[in-house]
Amino acid sequence: MNKAMRTLASGCVTAVSVSALLLAAAGPSAAMGKDGILQTDEFGLFYNQYQSGCVFDLYGEDLNFNNDYFKSGCTGGTSLVNDNTESYWNRDVYAWKVGTDANLDGNVGELPSGYSGNASLTFKNKISSATFTLHA
Missing domain, CATH: 2.60.20.10 (Crystallins)
Structure with a gap:
């Protein structure tokens, strides 16, 4: 599980579009x-x-x-x-x-x-x- 998914799992984000989720998952975790x-x-x-x-x-x-x-x-x-x-x-x-x-x-x-x-x-x-x- 990457940190973009952590945010979702912990309830910090209530609504995220599918495209935003894909960009968040590929962005920081791919670079770090x-x-x-x-x-x-x-x-x-x-x-x-x-x-x-x-x-x-x-x-x-x-x-x-x-x-x-x-x-x-x-x-x-x-x-x-x-x-x-x-x-x-x-x-x-x-x-x-x-x-x-x-x-x-x-x-x-x-x-x-x-x-x-x-x-x-x-x-x-x-x-x-x-x-x-x-x-x-």
Whole structure:
């Protein structure tokens, strides 16, 4: 689910035309996330501790990191994201959940808005999926 759909799901928008919905879904979500630059309204998983090394930045959910790679040009560049992250930063207004297996299976943890830190031993180099929640 992308953030254009979040707005609809949370009841913030009461009426949206079909064409406006399609433009909103294709616009921001296509331009943000997975570009190696952690921006406001994104959730980032970092290759190293203390939010260092390459970042895998998400704007919308990704339920299987097995086909995602860090961008080149930084520590961990071109490495597979799956089971290869040591810290995180939630720059989104929504909380994010991470799972140690695809489809948010295995151990699941929730990171509130604005939270950053190193992954615990349960999650360090074991995160395989993530999604946002509809509460801030």
